[in-house]
Amino acid sequence: MYLKHVLPLAGAATLASFAAHAETITVATVNNNDMIIMQGLTDEFEKAHPDIDLEWVVLEENVLRQRLTTDIATDGGQFDVMTVGTYEVPIWAKQDWLVELDDLPESYNEDDLIKPIRDGLSQDGSLYALPFYGESSMMYYRTDLFEKAGIEMSDQPTWDQVQDWASQINDPDNDVYGICLRGKPGWGENMAFVSTLVNTFGGRWFDEDWHPEINSPEWKEAVSFYVDLMNKYGPPGATSNGFNENQALFSSGKCGMWVDATSAAGKFYDADESQVADKLGFAPAPIAKTPKGSNWLWSWTLAIPTSSDSKDAAKTFITWATSQEYIELVGEKEGWTSVPPGTRESTYENPKYQEAAPFADFVLNAIQTADPTDSTLKPSPYIGVQTVNIPEFQSVGTQVGQMIGAALSGEQSVDAALDQAQRSVERTMRQAGYYD
Amino acid sequence: MNPTMTKKLLLTLLAWGIALIVFFPIFWMILTGFKTEGEAVATPPSLFFEPTLAGYHTVMARADYLKFALNSIVISFGSTLLALIVAIPAAYSMAFLPTKRTQGTLLWMLSTKMLPPVGVLMPVYLLFRDMGLLDSQLGLTIVYMLMNLPIVVWMLYTFFKDIPKDILEAGRMDGAGTVQEVLYLLLPLTLPGIASTGLLSVILSWNEAFWSLNLTTSDAAPLTAFIASFSSPEGLFWAKLSAASTLAIAPILIFGWMTQKQMVRGLTFGAVK
Structure with missing residues (x-):
């Protein structure tokens, strides 16, 4: 009790003695290139807003997610701005954990935000987070290998074609594999990819009554295809490859094709980090039975927890960091390939960006065609393309991811893995009260 | 070469081998900190x-x-200081004035170490929130003290048990009270043990990451939070992460190196009894 009384007093005394001192806001964010650039531009923001000081807490994605969830669920009030993904925003908004952002200034130009991204962050027509960076998935391929094999890329490749092409360019003796895909288990790792594959094969996570369909014929077909493709034409040890590992493999010339995040494109053009800058081709993510849900949608967003004491200052910061003006600032200071992609139409209309990023149109098209509200062939009760936006999905996705990982490594047959996954998801959903 | 010499040689080689294996990851981390990001992930790795x-x-x-x-x-x-202040009287009473429940109490104390910390994260977080201890040095100090207390009590208990009761009795005959007995007899006699217990507690606190990441944000964040901010699921970060880790372990490594004599003595104390 002593502390409880003393601390506010001490706080008040400090405030009184520094009446003119700036308000400090604590920003929690992930450690990726775009966020580090934002952190580096702290001075620019503080110069423009001398009454606000920024304090940064940078953490790895999974650690951050756990840290923020603890704080926001307990109303801890340790953060004023949180970096959250598209997956959490609707869930947290529903819990009244995030501040509704309905009175954004005119100059913010809300209509400029790319529609599927904006829709993903809205609840009943109000925004609860502002997109900092957005991505979808697409296919990268090696133009030199395709030319040598006499293959012509189609405007919309299909998975059958991909399998055929992979067989032609696969050359393990020279350390070149037909295709690289994610294999590392995790709801945000292999399952991001596998979910899109299941979508395009006509499958869905849950039927309209929330019963899982993991062992349905569509899932079996999609996962068998994936395991077969990777075993025949994939790199060895694919179960330990996530985004990072595949990016390293592709940029060192070891993959003929790779289907993954559009955000990798900028890095492949960086000759310091990539050996494939001059032989890189792009195509939309391949499809099978339906184009629905064949490419994912993800964005990192900035949101304000309701437990923050400095909501106004926090709002000033997040509108600045997600504004057109900020994008231009990054373009001028860091170069246009470093601009945070996938949030505003105006970025893609900017001739400077178009010149620096030849992949811009593919990315914009991929994001615009990803519809989280209609991502499965058969109707589904959930929102999300590669995720199901319910709180249980992190655990469900990771369980299934591990079993598919086991199928990929050959520890289990695909049928056995999916049957086991089905039972485990059924149990989780029953315990969560979706049905008796 | 006679058999004892061969045995000695083999044992020396084995010890060196084990030491090299244990030290190699640290050596590699220090090395990687001085590479460029490209070199850090190059295959084959460059020496x-x-x-x-x-x-x-x-x-x-x-x-x-x-x-x-x-x-x-x-x-x-x-x-560590706080833990020693609490643990010395506790270990004293357990070593010199045992009851039939002392052994059980000791085991129970140790059993709290078996609880996964994440199991009590929420209640601790709520308590800290209400007491204004989130992101404060005091809050983390208390948690670490509690975390290390069982080990500290256990270690002190084994050291105190080695002191013959007669010495303390002799002191009492000369008119020493409990406080004098502890201050002038027990503590000087077991100082190496107390030092190694303290060192271990410092090292455990230094390396602890779960509570430090969860209970601090910026003001009280220790070096574990510093390292965590350089790990990333995207892009190249190994050289930076290695540099950050080297910086983070440097103080405790130097400290441990300076005090290794006491450490080894304390840790093997019970083993040769």
Whole structure:
């Protein structure tokens, strides 16, 4: 009790003695290139807003997610701005954990935000987070290998074609594999990819009554295809490859094709980090039975927890960091390939960006065609393309991811893995009260 | 060569082998800190390369190392001091005035170490929120003190048990009270043991990551939070992360190296009884 009384007093005394001192806001964010650039531009923001000081807490994605969830669920009030993904925003908004952002200034130009991204962050027509960076998935391929094999890329490749092409360019003796895909288990790792594959094969996570369909014929077909493709034409040890590992493999010339995040494109053009800058081709993510849900949608967003004491200052910061003006600032200071992609139409209309990023149109098209509200062939009760936006999905996705990982490594047959996954998801959903 | 010499040689070789295996990851981390990001992930890895301070430069530019280091020092030494103050009387009573429940109490204390910390994260977080202890050095000091208390009591208990009761009795005959007995007889006699217990507690606190990441944000964040901010699921970060880790372990490594005699003595004390 002593502390409880003393601390506010001490706080008040400090405030009184520094009446003119700036308000400090604590920003929690992930450690990726775009966020580090934002952190580096702290001075620019503080110069423009001398009454606000920024304090940064940078953490790895999974650690951050756990840290923020603890704080926001307990109303801890340790953060004023949180970096959250598209997956959490609707869930947290529903819990009244995030501040509704309905009175954004005119100059913010809300209509400029790319529609599927904006829709993903809205609840009943109000925004609860502002997109900092957005991505979808697409296919990268090696133009030199395709030319040598006499293959012509189609405007919309299909998975059958991909399998055929992979067989032609696969050359393990020279350390070149037909295709690289994610294999590392995790709801945000292999399952991001596998979910899109299941979508395009006509499958869905849950039927309209929330019963899982993991062992349905569509899932079996999609996962068998994936395991077969990777075993025949994939790199060895694919179960330990996530985004990072595949990016390293592709940029060192070891993959003929790779289907993954559009955000990798900028890095492949960086000759310091990539050996494939001059032989890189792009195509939309391949499809099978339906184009629905064949490419994912993800964005990192900035949101304000309701437990923050400095909501106004926090709002000033997040509108600045997600504004057109900020994008231009990054373009001028860091170069246009470093601009945070996938949030505003105006970025893609900017001739400077178009010149620096030849992949811009593919990315914009991929994001615009990803519809989280209609991502499965058969109707589904959930929102999300590669995720199901319910709180249980992190655990469900990771369980299934591990079993598919086991199928990929050959520890289990695909049928056995999916049957086991089905039972485990059924149990989780029953315990969560979706049905008796 | 006679058989004893061969045995000695083999044992020496074995000890060196084990030491090298244990030290290799640390050596590799220090080495990687001086590489460029490209070299850090190159296959095959390069042993000889042109060293660069670029990793250290980025790390120092992006975070205030001294602030994190100071927090680590205050919290780990503060919690150790606090733990010793609580544990010395506890171990004294258990060693010299045991009851039939002493053994059970000791085991029960140790059993709290078997609880996964994440199981009590929520209640601790709520308590800290209400007491205003989130992101404070004091809060983390208390948690670390509680975390290390069972081990500290156990170690002190074994050291105290080795002191013959007769010595304390002799003191009492000369008119020493309990306080004098502890201060002038017990503590000087077991000082090496207390020192090694303290050292172990400092090292455990220094390396603890779960509570420090969860209960601090910026003001009280120790070096573990500093390291965590350089790991990333995207892009190349190994050189920077290695540089940050080297910076984070440097103080405790030097400290451990200086005090290794006491450490080894304390840790093998019970084993040769």
